[in-house]
Amino acid sequence: MTDIALLAFSVPGILLVLILVFSGRNRFLGNDLVLNTFSIIHSFFLLGLTIAILVSAELPVYYMNGRYFAIDRLAGYEILIATVIFSLATIYARGYVRNLLDKGEIESNNTRLFYGAFNLLLPIIMFSFLANNIALFWIFLELSTLFSALLIVILKAKENIIASLKYIFIASTAMLFSFIGIIILFALSRDVITEGSLNWDALLEIAPSLSGTAFGVAFIMLFIGFGAKSGLVPFHTWLPTAHSRAPSVVSAILSGVILNIGIYGIIRLNAIAIQTTIADNLKIFLIVAGIISILVPAFCLITRTNTKKFIAFSSIEHMGLLVLGIGLSSPLVIFWVLFHKLGHSLSKALLFFCAGIFHRQYESNKYFQVKNAFKLQPLASWGLILGSISVIGTPLFPIFLSKLNILTGLADYSMPLLFIVLFLLFLVAASFGYYMVRIFSQKDDMVQLKPYQTPQSMRWPIIITAIALLILGVYLPDGLVTMLNGIVTDLGY
Amino acid sequence: MIDTIILNDIMQALFVFILGTAALIITQRSLVSLFNIYAIQSLIMAIMAIVLFIEYGTLNLMFIALLTLAVKTLFIPFFLHRALLRIPIKRDLQFNFLSPSSSIVISAVLIFIVYFFFTSFAGTLFEDRLFLLGGVIGVSLVFMGMMVIFSRKRVITKIIGYLTMENGVLLFSLFMAEMPFIIEVLIVVDLLMIIVLSAVLAFGIDSSLEEFHKKLNRFGIWIED
Numbered sequence: 001m002t003d004i005a006l007l008a009f010s011v012p013g014i015l016l017v018l019i020l021v022f023s024g025r026n027r028f029l030g031n032d033l034v035l036n037t038f039s040i041i042h043s044f045f046l047l048g049l050t051i052a053i054l055v056s057a058e059l060p061v062y063y064m065n066g067r068y069f070a071i072d073r074l075a076g077y078e079i080l081i082a083t084v085i086f087s088l089a090t091i092y093a094r095g096y097v098r099n100l101l102d103k104g105e106i107e108s109n110n111t112r113l114f115y116g117a118f119n120l121l122l123p124i125i126m127f128s129f130l131a132n133n134i135a136l137f138w139i140f141l142e143l144s145t146l147f148s149a150l151l152i153v154i155l156k157a158k159e160n161i162i163a164s165l166k167y168i169f170i171a172s173t174a175m176l177f178s179f180i181g182i183i184i185l186f187a188l189s190r191d192v193i194t195e196g197s198l199n200w201d202a203l204l205e206i207a208p209s210l211s212g213t214a215f216g217v218a219f220i221m222l223f224i225g226f227g228a229k230s231g232l233v234p235f236h237t238w239l240p241t242a243h244s245r246a247p248s249v250v251s252a253i254l255s256g257v258i259l260n261i262g263i264y265g266i267i268r269l270n271a272i273a274i275q276t277t278i279a280d281n282l283k284i285f286l287i288v289a290g291i292i293s294i295l296v297p298a299f300c301l302i303t304r305t306n307t308k309k310f311i312a313f314s315s316i317e318h319m320g321l322l323v324l325g326i327g328l329s330s331p332l333v334i335f336w337v338l339f340h341k342l343g344h345s346l347s348k349a350l351l352f353f354c355a356g357i358f359h360r361q362y363e364s365n366k367y368f369q370v371k372n373a374f375k376l377q378p379l380a381s382w383g384l385i386l387g388s389i390s391v392i393g394t395p396l397f398p399i400f401l402s403k404l405n406i407l408t409g410l411a412d413y414s415m416p417l418l419f420i421v422l423f424l425l426f427l428v429a430a431s432f433g434y435y436m437v438r439i440f441s442q443k444d445d446m447v448q449l450k451p452y453q454t455p456q457s458m459r460w461p462i463i464i465t466a467i468a469l470l471i472l473g474v475y476l477p478d479g480l481v482t483m484l485n486g487i488v489t490d491l492g493y
Numbered sequence: 494m495i496d497t498i499i500l501n502d503i504m505q506a507l508f509v510f511i512l513g514t515a516a517l518i519i520t521q522r523s524l525v526s527l528f529n530i531y532a533i534q535s536l537i538m539a540i541m542a543i544v545l546f547i548e549y550g551t552l553n554l555m556f557i558a559l560l561t562l563a564v565k566t567l568f569i570p571f572f573l574h575r576a577l578l579r580i581p582i583k584r585d586l587q588f589n590f591l592s593p594s595s596s597i598v599i600s601a602v603l604i605f606i607v608y609f610f611f612t613s614f615a616g617t618l619f620e621d622r623l624f625l626l627g628g629v630i631g632v633s634l635v636f637m638g639m640m641v642i643f644s645r646k647r648v649i650t651k652i653i654g655y656l657t658m659e660n661g662v663l664l665f666s667l668f669m670a671e672m673p674f675i676i677e678v679l680i681v682v683d684l685l686m687i688i689v690l691s692a693v694l695a696f697g698i699d700s701s702l703e704e705f706h707k708k709l710n711r712f713g714i715w716i717e718d
Contacts, residue, residue: 135672135673135676136676136679139676139679139680139683142683142687143683143686146683146686146687146690149690150690153694161694164694165648165691165694165695168687168690168691168694169642169651169655169691172655172687173639173642173655173658176635176655176658176659176661176662177635179662179666179680180632180635180662180665182672183662183665183666183669183670183672184618184669186669186670186672187618187669187670188618190670196670213614214614214618217614
């Protein structure tokens with residue numbers, strides 16, 4: 001009976017794609033505003049559905065006989081972040097895609113392709129969180145690569161095709177290593193359960209009796225794939241290219257939602273790992289991997305000249321910080337890691353939304369093309385500044401709280417490492433400052449640029465994310481705290 | 494039920510064939526031959542599954558064999574051949590980083606490394622030495638496929654590298670632990686979608702057709718670093 005919820009999650013997206021495929025060249029359905037309205041309703045419907053399930057049902061809820069799908073507090077929280085970002089992005093897309101069409105940057109017969117992929121990506125992302133089985137999780141993770149690659153290539157420039165192929169090849173190749181990890185894990189589970197199981201909940205239960213070394217190999221294999229999906233160094237090379245080439249609305253989703261899925265996998269995996277005999281070794285592995293992923297972007301950021309690439313590199317750094325926090329795996333740090341995901345997703349959505357407006361105005365992502373920004377695009381300028389301040393972890397913003405607590409956790413573990421990470425984060429903050437100063441102090445060469453009339457639909461997502469960030473920085477709702485505490489207990493930290 | 498010794502012999506012969514096809518994929522320059530070699534490799538994979546099915550009688554193995562036969566020996570090579578008709582290139586001559594002969598040497602070394610690694614940590618996970626060998630060949634095949642992705646220039650050759658990697662994973666799962674059949678089906682569907690998408694995209698990159706490039710360059714404003 002409860003399986004109906006699964007249908008409700010998947011049906012609207014699939015239905016739309018079927019209609020689009022079979023309707024041929026129907027004018028009404030090919031109209032971007034019609035498709036956009038559907039997308040907005042779709043994402044808000046899924047947001048409402050998630051909230052309804054979280055509020056009404058006794059969690060965790062298992063679906064289907066083999067418990068292939070389940071929703072527990074962690075999955076619910078992740079889906080909530082994903083649907084919120086998606087809902088904002090669909091609103092933003094209304095004006096943004098319209099403008100791309102007007103300028104001829106998307107061909108009008110590709111509108112269906114864009115919105116079709118967009119509306120399928122949402123349920124795919126939700127199902128990757130709902131999947132209780134690692135193999136299913138793997139499949140949805142692969143599908144998310146596929147459909148986001150499709151969304152990148154929608155702008156038919158040669159660079160977009162290259163970026164998209166780079167993304168597909170790096171992510172899929174790494175994911176094949178993950179699959180080897182899954183097979184090893186399955187073989188290991190057969191030592192404990194006769195049938196063998198790949199369900200997250202079953203694995204969590206039998207974790208203490210899994211063979212240590214073999215689990216370590218499986219863990220590292222799985223980490224390669226999940227890490228590549230989250231853009232961790234050394235598998236990060238696809239990320240800056242893909243984020244900067246994609247239309248800004250897609251960049252916001254890539255950075256705010258898709259990167260989260262890989263980290264979600266690592267959190268679940270680590271919950272199993274801490275119960276095994278080689279927990280200490282894996283802890284060191286994760287901490288080192290995290291610090292490397294902070295180190296590389298910290299040194300890359302300072303020389304960037306492309307706004308979207310700059311924001312993308314900052315995403316790598318944040319993923320590194322998250323993995324570092326997961327590695328520390330104390331209940332307090334995990335709590336703040338989860339909170340950090342929310343703060344990061346909102347900040348990145350804000351930054352990419354603003355970068356999108358800048359690109360519309362100046363038709364370039366380069367900082368030196370930006371002239372007279374405060375006069376031409378006051379909202380986007382302030383949004384960019386606010387987002388940057390938020391991302392580097394300034395007090396009164398949510399990322400400050402989470403960074404502070406993750407670093408406190410690191411201080412308990414090792415002082416020298418804390419100083420290294422602090423130095424790197426300082427470098428990141430300095431690069432942000434340097435970039436912002438450069439972008440807003442370009443000489444106005446007296447060429448009268450026509451201001452780009454930002455549609456209301458592009459303004460509101462920026463205003464909403466900015467307000468949400470400001471509120472979350474000073475006020476933690478009780479519901480959120482209870483939920484995050486619940487997740488930490490569920491995972492057994 | 495075949496005699497275990499004969500089974501061992503057949504399997505080992507098939508392992509040699511698999512490694513042979515992988516070596517050919519690393520060195521072969523003609524795209525048509527690459528597709529054919531891949532089809533043969535998948536055929537050997539299907540034969541392996543059938544041999545295992547005759548020995549152990551798990552119905553799952555039979556389905557895997559049929560699925561491999563239908564999709565990987567027939568459909569994917571056919572699709573790639575069709576795609577090739579529309580691209581004016583027939584050969585992939587360039588090798589980055591690694592020359593074909595050094596790739597072969599590196600793969601030989603890799604097989605040994607994987608073998609020692611597996612015998613030391615995961616000996617207990619496999620039923621016997623034959624299965625261990627199967628696992629080793631599978632993982633080696635994954636690495637050899639990865640080398641193709643690294644060292645080849647054309648996207649279409651990279652696709653063959655990816656497919657080889659996927660065959661390696663299938664081999665590994667045959668000898669370590671078969672997944673539930675539904676998962677295998679979903680993986681093949683996923684594989685198909687990736688291949689189709691990347692082949693279509695490859696066509697944009699690999700093709701040197703004037704017409705296509707003109708279409709791309711129209712949106713010149715996106716071309717910046």
